[in-house]
Amino acid sequence: MKKISSAAFFLSPLIANANPTDVSLTDCSALESYHPIDSKIYIQCLDSNIDMLRRYQQSWINKLLHDIEILQAQTGNTQLMPIIKRAVVYQEQYMEDTCKWRYLHTLPNSIKASIVHKKCTVRMLRRHIEDLQIPY
Template sequence: MIKNKRLSISCTLLILLSAPIQADEQCNLAAQATPDEAKSYLQCLDKQIESLTRIQQTWVNKITLDLNKIEEETGNTQLLPIFKRSITSQNKYLEDSCKWRYLQKVPNGTQAAIVYKRCEIRILEQHIEVLRQPIK
């Protein structure tokens, strides 16, 4: 019980500390970007994705702990498996939703990568917003 409480507090603290990361990194790409500028832009997008993925995982961990606590208190064993399935479905949705956009831009690999990463960022931001909604 004490371990779960400490972990929950740690997750909450990480969420609070990581929230500004979302808006800190602004990536800009010039209209007629050179290959080096495009590469730097893609690397910037990768950093954003990394930060958002970390924030998303922190929320998933927090909700998992909260659902475990609810399960202990109420005996309701349905919540956690459904939540875990929703996370798997969300990951598949992100991949498929961004993949068709990527394929639409092929054979221009740079444009395809940019479109995919921008899509991934938007979906991660949306999912984090959904995860932030209180469960109680």
């Protein structure tokens, strides 16, 4: 994970009751192509969905960290925060490695490999967001 920021937790009340379906992703399926020229638009569409999901994921992480900060202040339990931060970092590494091996498996077709990697990233981000939304 690039950065765990607590500054953006102000957005968390807006998404406190959100569902994973609340993210408005572009339907890229009509653009799907493995042709070198036509695939560029499809890959850009997948990239925009990944960016959107990463922002949404970060807002849920920020909400979780904010909630744990409040709990920590109320109870004095300081064990949760380091574990949660470590879990977020490990989750990011897991997603990267999971999609990377799929990319490498699909080589030498770099266009198809890139698309497989991006589709995997979208799937993994969705799953992680769903996990972050489960009440604790």
